Amino acid sequence: MKVLIVVPHYGEKDFYYMPLGMTYVSAYLKSKGYDVFFLNLNHHPFSRLREVLQEVRFDAVTTGGLFIHMRPLRAIVETAKIYNPGAKIILGGAVATGDPKFILEELKPDFLTIGEAEWTIDQLLQAIGNKSDFNQVKGIAFMENGNFVRTTPQELIEPLDSLPYPDYEGFEFSHYLDHFAENVQHLAPVRGNIKNRRVGMVISSRDCASKCTFCFRIMGGTYRVRSVENVMGELRYLVENHRINEVYLMDDMFAAKKDRIREFCKELKQLGLPWQCQVRVTSVDDEMLGLMKDAGCYLISFGFESGSKEVLRSMKKGTTPVLIERAIELSLKHKITAQGNFIFGDPAETIETMNDTIDFTRKFKKLCVGYGTVIPYPGTSLYFNLIERGKLTDRLRFHEDSRCQLFNMTNMPELDFKYLVRRVTTENHLRMVWRSGKLRNVKKIDKNAWSMDIRCHHCNGWNENCKLDFRFGELVVCKHCYQRTFADITDIRFMNLQVICRRYFYRYIMSWIVATPQRFRKLYPLVLWFGSVKRSMIQLDKDIKGLKMRMKYALQVLTKNAPMPQPETAAASSSLAAGPAAVINEKGYAQRIEVDSKKKEKLRAGYFDEAYQGIVEKI
Template sequence: MRSLIVIPRFYNVFGANYDFPVGLGYILASLKTAGHETFVLNLNQDPAPVAELVEQALLEYRPAALLTGGLSPHFPRIKPILETARRISPSVTTICGGGIITAEPELMMEHLPLDVGVIGEGEATVAELAAALDSGSPLSGVDGVIYRDDSGKPVRSAARAAIKDIDAIPMPDYASLDLPAYFKSQAQNDGLIFNYTEQPRMVPLVGSRSCPYKCTFCFHPLGHKYRQRSIDSLMAESTLLVEQYGANFLMIQDELFSTRTNKERLVEFCDRVRSLGVKWGTSLRADSVDRDILAMCKASGCVFLSYGVESASNEILRSLKKKTTIEEIENALEATYDSKICLVGNIIFGDRRETPQTIQESVDWWLSHRKYLLRVSYIAPYPGSELYRHALQTGVIPDKAWLIPQYHSMRLNMTGMAHDEFFGLADKWAAHSYREVLIPAEITHVEETGNDPVKGPLHTLEAVCPHCGGHPAWTRLNQPWFSISFGHLTMACRECGQKFHTLPLPQELAIQQLLDRLDGKPFAVLHQEQEFNFPAKISTRLMRAATAVVSETPDTQVPPYLAERGHGRFTAAEALAGMDVRDVALPLENGVEPALPVIRRLSSLGLRVHPLICFPESRHAMATIKKAYGEARLAQARRYLAVARKQFPISEEMDLLSVRLGDAARAEQGYRDMTARWPEYDAGYLALARLFMAQGRLEEADRLLRLALVRLPGNQALAGLARETLAAQGAGRPAAVQAGAA
């Protein structure tokens, strides 16, 4: 059978690193091994609209079947693929698999334009399914599928038994998946696992399937039977990836790579992977490691381990069916930290037995172990999990279909607490985890050294690790897109593996430039009681270099983050003259205007004020810029926009503001970037066309709208603007209008 496998678009911004499609890689290899002609469309490698790319592939390859898949949160990324296939080639059989189908087969058949769903492991199923479709055999004879009968009603076939020998499954077809192109999407600051190599080439591997445990929040899309690949099989694939493709980081993405009853497997892997000379990471249970095991892991190249922490309350751990204790977890985390391996884990609030007391128990433990920088979030009842069934039974989820739009960001109260009480506590500590639980490194040097056409400016960064005192350095750090949401970056020390914080790289650069200008002269920092105050909390270099910290209320108590940097008390501004201090650095979160009275008072004392605009979040930046624009303070608005663009390089709102502020050239580039990043939305095309029209560039507007209407056929806003272009030209019928009419 002639098939087309479509890999959903997983990235948020074109060029960003995304989850490598290992599962679809296995499906691809299985179909090819069975002799079926199979093509691949990876939607992550081209920024054109999804519908346009799928249509082109369908017309080029003329497949009999289109296959795609993913997990439940990928619903909005999978649906447009299937809709386009149904619209362009109604005769093509649409097939979808993965956790999204396995968790809720009938629900997905109802809400996706789907002919066949693959339930559970798909390798053997798709090979048999392709043969049945080829021969016209009834699909009832293919185990592990859900399909539509003659009336269109979804019908399940018999369940498929788990694959016993997973060594026998063909390894993913890395050549067809274009692994080298995937490597190009990776940069040094795309996540903790990328911090360890100058040119990261990370590839995920699967070393086992399912999990022997039954945690209430987990769903095992590959079945309930835990199976492990032999180390021979795993090493054969690892060797291929290193020798043929140049991989330098192996991320074993198992639910559980090794168990406490089979530690020999982990020992053997450590013994053998060492010869490849690569870094690696995986997920382990806290009760399956000890200091000897961790020493072997470290010696073999392990730099990253993920643990399921979840709660510091043994009562909640029992309710979650974790079958571990906080004492075991604490021992594992301490041993991993001492072994100089980066560790990650989550505290998740919201189990059905959660109370204010158990939340506080977890918070107290978390705050006393802040050196691990564990993340705090909500528990999510993913489809297929025990908690999901509980939430349906209790009415927390009123209807299965109601939850579909929330798959990617579930925020539900399954506790016995009132909503206000639960969300008040959970929101408070989730925010506290990134505003207050900070471990800043001392930055000794930062420099912008180049530019990547996709990743943007690249930086050299040198630091002193707050954990080990080492001096890690990086030469190709990018400003990652996900820093749009936060006012700081989390990085891992290359020497001890532990996590610390820096300011966004443009802010670190601005601080260094200020220190260079001052050239060793004594200066003070004005401390203000602000919501975030990240520069004072994070910039160890700025605060240690300061001679004094000025406060408008000098008799108040100094916060711990200042005391730790040698500032035991505040200084009144009037006292600076006697300290031979003439310069004051002023970190600002919301622009200059709110601080003008303070700036005027400091200036009246003969002090030189150096504002450092450091927006803690993109929403603060936008609010400040819009306020300045609304009050006709255009020069300030432009300055704020220039600062914000460096810190938050991907922002549609900032592109739009560029036009309002009269920066037409920057706005045009911004709109062109927007159409490249979000080609499936009309906002960029409309804005750029209006800009062309305002500048009298009517032919360019017409060409742009023609292209846009090919990509977004039937879009009324684009067609309406095309008609305006026609009226402005005064004669003729531009092709854009013809396309719109068609």
Template sequence: MKKILLINPPESGIGGRTSPPLGLLYLAAMFPEKDYALEIYDGVILGWEKLLQKINDYKPAIVGITCFTPSRAQVIKLVKIIKERDKSIYIVVGGIHPTIMGEQLLANCPAIDFLVCGEGEYTFKNLCNTLLSGQLDNLPNIDGIAYRHDKNIIFNKKRLPTKNLDLIPFPRWDLINIDDYSKILFPVKKIKINTSGGKIFYVIFSRGCVGQCSFCSVWSFWGGYYHRRPENMMAELQYLYNTYNARNIIFGDDCFTADKEAIAKLCDLIIKNNLKIIFKCSTRTDLLDEELIAKLKKAGCYEIAFGVESGDASILKSLDKKNTLDNTAKTFALLKKYGILSTAMMIIGNIGENYKTINNTIRFLKKIKPDVVASDRGLQILPGTKSYYYCKNKGYMTDDFWLSDKPYKLFDFEFSPNLLEVFEFAVKKQIYLTPWEYFNYIYIFSLRFILRKWRGLMIKIGS
């Protein structure tokens, strides 16, 4: 039986942490064990050396690799190594980066044979069946793939998303060791709930998002928002609870409570079935009300993360957040009332940022008092976003950037990296910036920047 190997590339985790490769687990679920030989290899956990040994020993006919924009350099490195070792292996790359930048990827990386663009489950299965059967004449009939033919790059018809997510089988958790992830996921903090012996599992209730924020590529990939039936989600939770002792759940949805009625029903099912779990999720502050927050708490929700981004109304407007600071303040107050932890995810250094907007952000954070402030220094520019098209139209960057090995571009075109450090420092320390302090900190951080460069140069000379 010919073999399929699904790979999460090495060095694609963030800050030493990673989560289970849920997309690959969903892909694997499309291939019944009795009919296919398939394994998953997570390079983030096991590294390059073991991965290359695995490829040599397993001898797959098809390798499928997931590719996010920040890890595209690792993917390109990996596919080149695989092709150098065995040219007969079909290499298929899927995910958000090949979906948005597919033509550039195929034009510049001949080691890639096929791209899966958009939702992957049915597309990848159809492609594998075609390749394994040798019926290559069927390639033009597979929606959602891209490939080369006679030196031309071919994009087949787009595959429409599966709106009925209940049709997609539950992820194949049996193909990975969940303990590998429980050790490195973010720990549960500040809650008096005993989770000893329980394992952490990622699940998703929905795909896509109802928002279209200017910096986010989710809409470009999914093209909308759709979710499972609460009963189907409950069945998966029950399965994980009984089979794997799952007690700590992380909902990986981009916008968990977009359909408040559906989430309320899911909470009712968790409560009715006496499922003793705790969970965290992410959503928008304008998609919660007190009744739903009370149900979430009763069902086991201990933390909710929100993309607050900024405490300045003009910045929120430029980000197309389509939300208000009042909504956010009310929601954070309700979370405190019901004892649910809050995380405010912030972007420090947005388009149009200055010391006044930073002061407004500091003032707002002091008002809402989140339990956790998770901040990014600088706006991350990613392909397929309005922010990227803004930068292209301004002449700040071109598509050639995505051929570099840098994970993403920080928006530092209208202010220096030193200024981004000042902004981040002020927000973290919650220090208001007066005009005098503003220029004083720029001077201090500029000196630090020069010293770092000088030390780096001395180290190079010394070696």
């Protein structure tokens, strides 16, 4: 059987994280004898998909991703239906598992794979080839006679060592390393030459045994590991064949088993590469961090989430503020960069718990942490609870527009929740001020780049000759203590008046407004007025991209239920007659458009001419 695996375009120009799930599926299917063609649309234009679909008659086209990838996934599904109508379209990943019935109704693929896909997609392809009963295939979902069908769950894959290494060649991993390097100018003081940084992303275990309410576990919550020997074999392969010089262990629970960590550290030390990982605060102890630092670990990502006992209990984190504090102190002791986020808006959140968390983080002003709000990811209890309460009514817009993913899931009044959001935003800006180090020897070396010495706000050590392009941030990692510090870009020598005004606004004005909920309630109309004035004076003429996105969404809403016509029908859309039509937009996506004759001129002027004029003929 001929199978096409398509990686959707993630919309990132400079860097994106490698989709390991698809590379595992590709490698597994190849090991089973399938004729697999792997197409990465982050490396090729969308037109390449149309060419491939016209050149080869595939039996199946498979793709997948996260819920935020709805638009590119829709484009792949609809294009496959037009150019290879005989192929079965299979969708997998978190987007398929989180809310399968909605995805089937909205994107209309033939099948969804639920959970781990390697065994499931093999069995599904066999059923397609043999024309057997799909109800006997475990771990899939599909529509049958208008009814939603979800089969019994697939068994979890064990042992994980039985799976082949990911299909790095099909994914074009060398091209990825050469052209999609993450901008890490902040690591220059501790890593030296970062221009040749080549990171191997490896997962040494699957799933997470925790039951956090805000996190969606695609595989069901059963923690399984690969042997250290198997993982090291993959790393040596990447060193020899793709010249990686750094390792990112992407496990959710890398340090869950201490004996395994000791063995890992021994092997990683012999490999001689710097590495980073993700660790739960409950797994941290002095001995383990000492071994990890000695083996080359320079960065640990923690899931802090909250400084309130009540909120942590509601989240089912299984941690306490005391354990979080211990993890931070031990990381500082061993000079390992620690990073993590605190998220607000859990159902148990109150003004008091928010203040508890902010007061807790202020004890570690010099630590690099971020603040955010809880997002109810599809598949989580938070997501389905919002639907049941009638708060999430437009699921399509929720999936496609990140501005529509903030909900008040607490018991707080709406105005208090708005206060919480503003307070969190302000605190983020204040932490940048607190963590800004003094500068000296400032020199402009390019249009957007500067060279300077930066004093670490944590240990007061100087980091000489730091080269920063402020388009990619103003962070550096101190070479003395390995903690992150900001360059003080409010320095008048940089002449970035917009940034200076914003920083001082949050430091002196917004911080005063949000100091108490009572003051915020009184001054909230002033905050709204100031925001509208700022947008009209600063953003209006610069928000072309946002305008296009809004117009694009408006067109999609107009045509939500319009059928996708065949190519010969689509060619007629150049006349802009009223009714549904298909076009290929500026990124090559097949897209439905319905032109309202009464609003035709407005649509033409606002979006249609710029994005679509002269492109319809390419069909």
